[in-house]
Amino acid sequence: MKCKKVIPWIKAWLDDELDPARAALVERHVTSCPACRALAADFGEVSLAVRSFAAGPVPALDVGRVLECSRQRERESARIVTSLRRIAAAAAVILFVSGVGAWRQWFDDRPSADDTVASLDPVLDFLFSDPIGADEI
Numbered sequence: 001m002k003c004k005k006v007i008p009w010i011k012a013w014l015d016d017e018l019d020p021a022r023a024a025l026v027e028r029h030v031t032s033c034p035a036c037r038a039l040a041a042d043f044g045e046v047s048l049a050v051r052s053f054a055a056g057p058v059p060a061l062d063v064g065r066v067l068e069c070s071r072q073r074e075r076e077s078a079r080i081v082t083s084l085r086r087i088a089a090a091a092a093v094i095l096f097v098s099g100v101g102a103w104r105q106w107f108d109d110r111p112s113a114d115d116t117v118a119s120l121d122p123v124l125d126f127l128f129s130d131p132i133g134a135d136e137i
């Protein structure tokens, strides 16, 4: 019998869930095959661990403590949200104030209409000058 036929039955064999004929086949193979014997040993350890875990006492659930932990987490979350809102409000105020300040500075520093015309004087002089003496013709 090949390993791949036996492997699905090993767990059932360990749990005495196979009919006697099949159990004898599995036992014969596991006895002669080191790989399947090792697998059966692993299954046995897992079964033993599960049985010992299930047989142990189950701790009582302290509902009051669970609820208190939940409320404490809610309070911490609310505190964090409140802090974040304050930080966001402060940032908004700072942005608004600095924006107003920047706008006022731009408004105060912008050139007046007279300054603009005065700064164009050399350009206008050049454009309307008479470099070739056309007025003399």
Ligand SMILES: [Zn+2]
Residues within 6 Å of the ligand: 002, 003, 006, 029, 033, 034, 035, 036, 037
């Ligand atoms: Zn095998």
